[in-house]
Amino acid sequence: MKLRSLLMTLALTGMASVATAVEWQTLPNKAPEPADNPTTPEKVALGQMLYHDPRLSSTGTVSCASCHNTMLGGDDNRMVSVGVNAQTGGRSAPTVWNAAFNAVQFWDGRAASLEEQAAGPVTNPIEMGMKNWDDVVARLKTIKGYQEAFEKAFGPNSLNKDNATKAIAAYERTLITPNSPYDRYVKGDEAALTEQQVRGMKLFAEVGCAGCHSGPAFNGTGGFVKFPMIKNGYFEAQYQFSKDKGRAEVTKKAEDENTWKVPTLRNIALTAPYFHNGSVKTLDKAVKVMGKLQLGRELTDEQVSDLVAFLNALTGEFPQQTMPHLPGTPGVTLNP
Amino acid sequence: MKLRSLLMTLALTGMASVATAVEWQTLPNKAPEPADNPTTPEKVALGQMLYHDPRLSSTGTVSCASCHNTMLGGDDNRMVSVGVNAQTGGRSAPTVWNAAFNAVQFWDGRAASLEEQAAGPVTNPIEMGMKNWDDVVARLKTIKGYQEAFEKAFGPNSLNKDNATKAIAAYERTLITPNSPYDRYVKGDEAALTEQQVRGMKLFAEVGCAGCHSGPAFNGTGGFVKFPMIKNGYFEAQYQFSKDKGRAEVTKKAEDENTWKVPTLRNIALTAPYFHNGSVKTLDKAVKVMGKLQLGRELTDEQVSDLVAFLNALTGEFPQQTMPHLPGTPGVTLNP
Numbered sequence: 212m213k214l215r216s217l218l219m220t221l222a223l224t225g226m227a228s229v230a231t232a233v234e235w236q237t238l239p240n241k242a243p244e245p246a247d248n249p250t251t252p253e254k255v256a257l258g259q260m261l262y263h264d265p266r267l268s269s270t271g272t273v274s275c276a277s278c279h280n281t282m283l284g285g286d287d288n289r290m291v292s293v294g295v296n297a298q299t300g301g302r303s304a305p306t307v308w309n310a311a312f313n314a315v316q317f318w319d320g321r322a323a324s325l326e327e328q329a330a331g332p333v334t335n336p337i338e339m340g341m342k343n344w345d346d347v348v349a350r351l352k353t354i355k356g357y358q359e360a361f362e363k364a365f366g367p368n369s370l371n372k373d374n375a376t377k378a379i380a381a382y383e384r385t386l387i388t389p390n391s392p393y394d395r396y397v398k399g400d401e402a403a404l405t406e407q408q409v410r411g412m413k414l415f416a417e418v419g420c421a422g423c424h425s426g427p428a429f430n431g432t433g434g435f436v437k438f439p440m441i442k443n444g445y446f447e448a449q450y451q452f453s454k455d456k457g458r459a460e461v462t463k464k465a466e467d468e469n470t471w472k473v474p475t476l477r478n479i480a481l482t483a484p485y486f487h488n489g490s491v492k493t494l495d496k497a498v499k500v501m502g503k504l505q506l507g508r509e510l511t512d513e514q515v516s517d518l519v520a521f522l523n524a525l526t527g528e529f530p531q532q533t534m535p536h537l538p539g540t541p542g543v544t545l546n547p
Numbered sequence: 548m549k550l551r552s553l554l555m556t557l558a559l560t561g562m563a564s565v566a567t568a569v570e571w572q573t574l575p576n577k578a579p580e581p582a583d584n585p586t587t588p589e590k591v592a593l594g595q596m597l598y599h600d601p602r603l604s605s606t607g608t609v610s611c612a613s614c615h616n617t618m619l620g621g622d623d624n625r626m627v628s629v630g631v632n633a634q635t636g637g638r639s640a641p642t643v644w645n646a647a648f649n650a651v652q653f654w655d656g657r658a659a660s661l662e663e664q665a666a667g668p669v670t671n672p673i674e675m676g677m678k679n680w681d682d683v684v685a686r687l688k689t690i691k692g693y694q695e696a697f698e699k700a701f702g703p704n705s706l707n708k709d710n711a712t713k714a715i716a717a718y719e720r721t722l723i724t725p726n727s728p729y730d731r732y733v734k735g736d737e738a739a740l741t742e743q744q745v746r747g748m749k750l751f752a753e754v755g756c757a758g759c760h761s762g763p764a765f766n767g768t769g770g771f772v773k774f775p776m777i778k779n780g781y782f783e784a785q786y787q788f789s790k791d792k793g794r795a796e797v798t799k800k801a802e803d804e805n806t807w808k809v810p811t812l813r814n815i816a817l818t819a820p821y822f823h824n825g826s827v828k829t830l831d832k833a834v835k836v837m838g839k840l841q842l843g844r845e846l847t848d849e850q851v852s853d854l855v856a857f858l859n860a861l862t863g864e865f866p867q868q869t870m871p872h873l874p875g876t877p878g879v880t881l882n883p
Binding site: 263264265266270271272277280281282283284287288289290293296297480481483484492493494495519523526529531532533534535536537539540541542543544545546547 | 599600601602606607608613616617618619620623624625626629632633816817819820828829830831855859862865867868869870871872873875876877878879880881882883
């Protein structure tokens with residue numbers, strides 16, 4: 212595959228200059244698993260239930276899936292999400308699809324794993340609003356079906372925060388969208404991409420997009436990148452990208468100001484609006500903004516159009532999922 | 548089946564007095580279909596997508612499934628549901644499971660069919676908040692996948708309000724939960740119910756519950772019933788049942804004051820809290836209240852316990868569903 216990819220690169224770029232020699236990688240069918248949380252069908256089944264259960268929120272109305280919708284492109288297509296009691300935050304929900312291929316989680320990379328990430332929103336007061344994980348665990352323990360599902364996945368007396376987040380992470384590791392037109396093309400199916408998409412693919416390498424958006428998920432190698440790289444008063448006035456300090460909000464270091472995790476471009480066409488604050492409504496505009504602010508290029512309308520065509524080729528196949536049946540609490544409710 | 552049911556009744560009640568001769572009916576595997584909307588797999592597939600699509604709400608956050616959750620008991624286990632912008636109404640969401648067996652829809656029966664019902668919440672300002680159905684249709688028309696799904700289900704140029712509600716209704720007609728312990732018992736499996744549940748079943752007939760909660764779905768014959776039947780200041784002070792005039796809010800007739808559709812008891816254990824205003828938190832209490840207010844009986848704790856055991860036997864088997872993949876709008880969003 213590696214050799215084939217390289218050959219594809221050479222074929223695509225014509226002259227294989229160092230600047231444009233991109234190694235085109237296909238999306239694996241399986242996500243890497245941490246040593247202490249190997250994926251099992253029992254964990255995935257439990258994780259899928261927890262992920263879709265609104266009873267993990269204080270009001271009983273918000274589940275992980277509310278903002279990271281597994282029936283859609285893995286987010287909610289909103290500028291910012293709506294948590295309990297109609298509260299909104301400052302950052303746009305990233306997609307859960309292929310999140311297993313992110314080196315770190317959250318826009319600012321403050322979680323090192325899917326497990327760590329999963330613990331966050333549940334007790335965030337403006338997201339799912341549970342007071343603390345003790346309350347979450349106490350609530351889950353009153354649901355017999357969950358006691359059983361935890362036992363199946365982790366053994367007796369295993370219903371606790373760690374295992375809940377492990378199960379959710381195990382489920383998320385199954386949320387992979389392989390076989391996009393791009394993947395099929397890289398594997399040798401030349402008809403998988405249109406001519407325009409192939410032009411966009413070349414351009415993606417040539418203008419420098421692939422400098423950050425590299426690897427099988429087009430989400431880089433795990434480092435943080437400044438955005439905007441180039442100051443631009445016109446765009447700043449419109450989109451206020453710099454207002455949120457990004458990673459510096461976590462590290463409190465000046466050098467981390469306005470740096471961010473490189474988001475995946477897999478299924479990017481399905482996750483409008485764009486950027487950390489969801490301020491840009493369309494993919495066309497997002498590409499234009501990226502050209503200007505990250506690469507210092509004034510992309511032509513035709514170039515934008517070619518790049519967007521290529522990005523559409525990164526929309527993969529969504530695995531068929533069985534809808535979970537959430538265990539009930541006969542005769543009582545846990546909600547207000 | 549009819550004869551067998553009758554024999555069961557005789558066997559159960561011991562002496563078959565007229566007052567207690569209940570015809571125990573099992574839940575059909577198929578719901579009745581209106582002549583102008585026969586169920587087809589294409590309509591069901593489309594209806595399932597529409598039912599779960601939050602883009603049918605003004606904010607992109609509320610779908611039919613938000614309040615009538617098909618992963619749970621068909622409602623949201625809340626006193627009252629939460630619509631767009633955290634608005635709440637005055638009535639508790641009824642279950643969508645087996646709603647196809649209701650003679651009329653909504654608590655006050657103001658919709659004569661599932662089709663008519665489906666049109667309501669989408670443009671209700673405190674539920675899904677769309678301005679009008681023209682806006683809904685215009686929005687759906689921008690989604691290529693919906694154009695295709697409507698064409699498959701209804702033929703070319705068929706994306707309109709009528710067909711949208713027909714598809715949702717066709718999907719809802721598949722939401723049936725057969726083979727509850729009760730059904731298996733009535734079909735001859737005597738081990739399907741516990742002794743306590745059998746006692747509860749007899750009691751259900753003897754004390755008069757079955758007078759209103761009759762038929763295969765335990766939801767009566769389509770008439771409206773006064774609730775509370777018997778005035779009781781103590782309960783009224785606690786639960787304020789009479790505040791909402793029920794069917795009279797629709798008909799404006801004095802004789803309809805505080806009358807309501809008879810709700811199904813299928814899966815009743817999964818849909819706490821109870822009554823039109825969701826004011827009673829537990830099934831135990833709901834049974835006690837019903838005894839007092841509808842039958843003029845002070846049920847003993849043991850009787851309540853037996854009846855609740857029987858009601859738990861009405862929890863059916865939930866069909867395995869494939870999670871729909873909702874069609875995207877590449878590069879743009881329809882949400883705010």
